[in-house]
Amino acid sequence: MPSADHRLTPRRKPRQVRAELTRERILTAAAHIFAEFGYAAGTTNRIAERARVSIGSLYQYFPNKDAILAELLVQHIDRGTWTGVDDLDLSPGTLEATVRAFIRDAIDNHSDDPRLLRVMIEEAPISQALRDTVDRHTRLRTAQVREVIVRHPDIRVGDPDIAAEIILFAVEINTHRFMAAPRATPVEVFEDELVAMVTGYLRGGR
Template sequence: MTSDRRRLQPRKQPRQIRAELTRQRILTAAAHVFAEHGYAAGTTNRIAEQARISIGSLYQYYPNKDAILVELVTRHLDTGMDATYRRQNGELPESIEEIIRVFVRIAIENHLEDSQLLRVMVEQAPRSPELLEKIYRHEQVRVAFVRELLDGHPEVRIDDTHTAARLVVSTVELVVHQLIAAPEPIDIPRFENELVAMLTRYLTAAPAERG
């Protein structure tokens, strides 16, 4: 287990600006290579060539391409959570529909990168224990925040707000991931409207209407 964990971690945490810039070049190059060639053909040699560094220099930072992909997924997750936290700490709209729209739009915007790269991250990234723990912690924070919103909102007609919050958080994350990463392009404004409408109706419909 320890060796597997080490295999998915960076080898060196940069302490100087130059080293950090090199790591950024590796990650940028890897994103480009994975998007263009896919994961199987996205070798460390190609990444090093794209980053214009030697393969030996790359290995000073990452032991393999799995560790690079885990780092890309971690940064993708952190970017999305930073955007969510900023919005949670700001002023939200009054209606439940527009509140849901805010969080759907944040999720969509966080996934509007190259769809091929997103597919690689979703389908092929190894899940290190640290990454799984990070995903779990972020999910718990989002669920707690959404439950608090639902508990205090007059339009919400759900009794079990904890389960409802989990459903909303999971649905937004999974559906956005799945459809934006799909090979067939999707109409983003229509997708946003339909997802918002679906979740709003679920939260505001009378129990008899949901049944």
């Protein structure tokens, strides 16, 4: 990622419950506005009106709508969870089910609102908080995938570190693109195809 823009840093860090609730109300309103009107027409005035706060109050928390969208993406990433490795059955013959658990987590993490997801993917600027969040989750999820690779008896790959990065990238990028786009293909079909691709790679298919 390119260097973060300091203009995207939120202005006010809430220290009281009421202030935190106001901040969350602004973010919730922004999510609805961006999904309904798109990013260009999703103005701070519309966000403030939907949040029932003055435009001055909004600017106490966020300097502009870019900072609001960047924070929404940070929250989106932080809400995403993956099945813990200790919750998986890694016995022989379970590879496809293991892969499906990871892919279903990725799908579930992107299933809330495809319109908002599309806006975040296409328009979200890079804040320092976003850089830090992406780095933290990438390290965590790559480590989870790598642990499965080294522990599962059915997996045959040359380099567990590279394989973990490849799998994470493939699952995240394809899931983002599929879930954010208008589609006629059922999500179950997408899931089955992605499971088949990743499972085949991990079994040593070339």
